Amino acid sequence: MELHDLWFVLIAVLWTGYFFLEGFDFGVGVLTKVLARNRPERRVLINTIGPVWDGNEVWLLSAAGATFAAFPDWYATLFSGFYLPLLLVLGCLIVRGVAFEYRAKRTEERWQRNWEHAIFWCSLLPAFLWGVAFGNMVRGVDIGPDKEYAGTLLDLLNPYALLGGLVTLTLFTFHGAVFTALKTVGEIRVRARRLATVLGCLGTVVVLGFLSWTQVERGDAASVPAMAVAVLGLVVAVVANVRGREGWSFALSGVAIVALTAMLFLALFPEVMPSRLDPDWSLTVRNASSSPYTLEIMTWCAGIAAPLVMLYQGWTYWVFRKRIGTQHIAESH
Template identity: 50%
Template sequence: MDYPLIWFILIGVLWTGYLTLEGFDFGVGALLPVLGRRPHVGNGVVESENRRRVMLTAIGPHWDGNEVWLLTAGGAMFAAFPHWYATMFSAFYLPLLVLLVALIVRNMGLEYRHKRDDDTWRQRWDMAIVAGSVLAPFLVGVALTNVVRGVPLDANFEYAGSFWTLLNLPSLLGGATFVALSVTHGAHFLALKTDGPIREEARQIAWQVGIVAAVLAVLLLGWLVTTQGSLAVAALAVVAAAGLVGGLLAGRAGREGLAFGGTALTWVAATASYFVALYPAVMPTTLAGGASLTIENASSTTMTLQIMTVAALLFVPIVLLYTAWTYWVFRRRLSTHHIPAPVLVK
């Protein structure tokens, strides 16, 4: 049994799950100042706060569970491919540090904004949520695109570039695409999970931002196919494009479930195309005379991978069932009339 290949696929699945699920979380957070305001009402401050609470309540049962996919992906990389983990975290040290800070600040905002009934307090935490929700997918897109594109590794698998090496045109395009797709995905999620004005405005935002996301995705996937691609990568790129276009048209027609499913399919196919383009490498080099890390020379011992495989067979189905159950339980729509008055803490 080819255990390195199995764990390469499993890590790809974990990254796919993270981007598909956390993607709409990021999108909702980024849309907070756009859909969370209501200027033309009698009591605009109260109405605006209720809209924000509806948006955050929609992702409330899910966002922390969605982040487990990232933690599990990082842990699986560390255990299954320690050389990949070490090289990647060494090369991307500063971007990954900023990513970690962005996630921490965002999560603090989600946890702490409701602790005090004070407008200034909430506005500051809202800024943290928005900043983290935009910066995190951008940095993930930059990092993953650089992994597929390749980085300068010497013959000893040591990173020979600098921070600025990572800020190349394809990686910046990847970051921008991930942000635009997250916002589109989040808007479709809000259209599916809310009712009233937020639902209608979310559908409009999804269409407008979705067009931008489609243009960026075509450019990104076109680069991937022409420079790193194969027939399988091209097929996955077509599926990703079809999912996005279909999702936008479904949202335009008021079919929110199909719209959300379309952008979810786009995330799945796009992430899969990245990992298919990467295989059999896990960290290709762009340096003449350098050496690439592959699933063979970067993997742990066979016994380690065997033990991990048994653990995965036992626990992954449980996690999937629990996640599906959570989404089923919290499936109903929300509106501002469901939001109670804030509780004053004395």
């Protein structure tokens, strides 16, 4: 395997890790308005992801940084062509982080309610827009001979990409509902399991439709197993949730997210951004990559730093592994 192929795989792994981890905390953010019935219950939901949400975003920073260093042309075309959607995602992530930190700084109801609105919308929009972005990346966009995006914003709002947005929003919210059931006690846990069943069934339908469309348009024999694992993982996750096996359900919903992301990257390879204007103008792992020397240095750095980061993040999840409920929320909140 050549280094540019290796870094395509590593970037796929980083995006997969990001969607697995940030997916459930986006889902929990959406559930603060869907599942929680009062302010203490919203506080419970926020507390389930409070210690880990910022660590989850490290995967996004790593994926973007690795793309910039390993495939500069891919990074430039992606971030210039998708400038407005990605700027909206970035703005949401900034406001969302501030909302987590500032919500409890004052006890006034209006103050906390406004930050709760921010958490909800700044979780829902990125969960949807990431699916739109990756849907366009797999489908292909208007790239000219100069490797620059030649389309418009409306070109990105095509049916396939919008379905991709619905897939990620539904799947992340299901993932978040299962995580909530795994991390809470009492009535909120029971309601989270009920909602997860509904979301899981809906998610299975939209994921099957989206991946079938992907397979027809860009798939090959290598992407079929990933599609099967994604759909089967969702079905079994719903069954495990109904039976009260929350740990298994969360693991299997994660497997579905991993398999779905893997299928999208398998459908892309060896291209990184297909051109719908002319296949010869598509960006590939070869014509969009950095020099072999740059990739070699990056490989050594990643081999040292990545295991340390993963060990630290795993330790964080272990420390904050216990369930919580409204009885753990201080009266002032």
